[in-house]
Amino acid sequence: MNRAVILVYHSVGGPAVDARTRRLNVSQRMFSFQMWSLKAAGYRVVSLKEILEFAGGTEKRGRFACLTFDDGYMDFYDNAFPVLKKYGYPSTVFMVSGLAGRVNLWDSAKYKNGYGKRPLLDWQKAKELSAGGVTFGAHTMTHPHLTRIPAARMKDEILDSKLEIEDRTGSPVDFFCYPYGDYNKDVMREVREAGFLGATSSKRGFVLRGDDFFKLKRMGPGPMTWLSSICMPAINT
C-alpha cells in the first residue's frame, strides 16, 4: 500500500521534567528504536520535497516517512544526528533563527526552577549539519503566535528567518513550520509569497494525495502512540 507520514520531533535525549517536556522529548534509546522500526516496517525515509511529490500525485509506490525536528535544539546535534547518520536518513530541522545559539525564550513563562530552558543550535553547528546533509527549514525569528501579531511583523518573522538561515548555511530554505501550529489565510499567503514550497502544521495525520502543501499534517511519535499508529498498520497491510 502507499502511505506517507511526516514525523515531528522536538528534543531527543533532552531533560524531561514534567508532563509537557516529556511530551516534547524522546530518549535517545527510544529514538534509535524508532529509526530502526521505520526500516523494519519497510518505510523509505525521504525529504520533504519527496513528500510533496507524493502529495502532488506523482506515482510513488511504497511507504514513505519524513523526519522533522522543530525549534532546532542543540540535542539534535548531540543525540539525533549520530543516529540519522548511521541509517543514512535525511532530516529537516526547523530553526528559530533569531534565537540561534541561545535558548527557547518563547517558553520562558513555563520554566520551572531553572528547568525547561533548552539550548538551541548555534550557526556554527547549523553550518556543520547542513554540510553533513541536514536540511534546514524556517520556524520564524522568535517563535510568536503568527495570527496574534501585526501584519508587518508577521511578514518579517516569516521572510527574515528564511533569508537568515539561507545566508548562514549557504543552502536554500524551502519549508516553513508554523509556531504552535498557529496560522490563518493571511499567514499562509505570506508564507507562499516568501517563496516557500510548503509548510508543516501541528495537525495529526498521514499525508494524502491532493493535500494542501501549506497545511502538511504530521504525527508526533510519543512512546505510546508509536507502535500502534506508525508501525503496526504498516506491518499488517
Ligand SMILES: [Zn+2]
Ligand atoms: Zn516550535
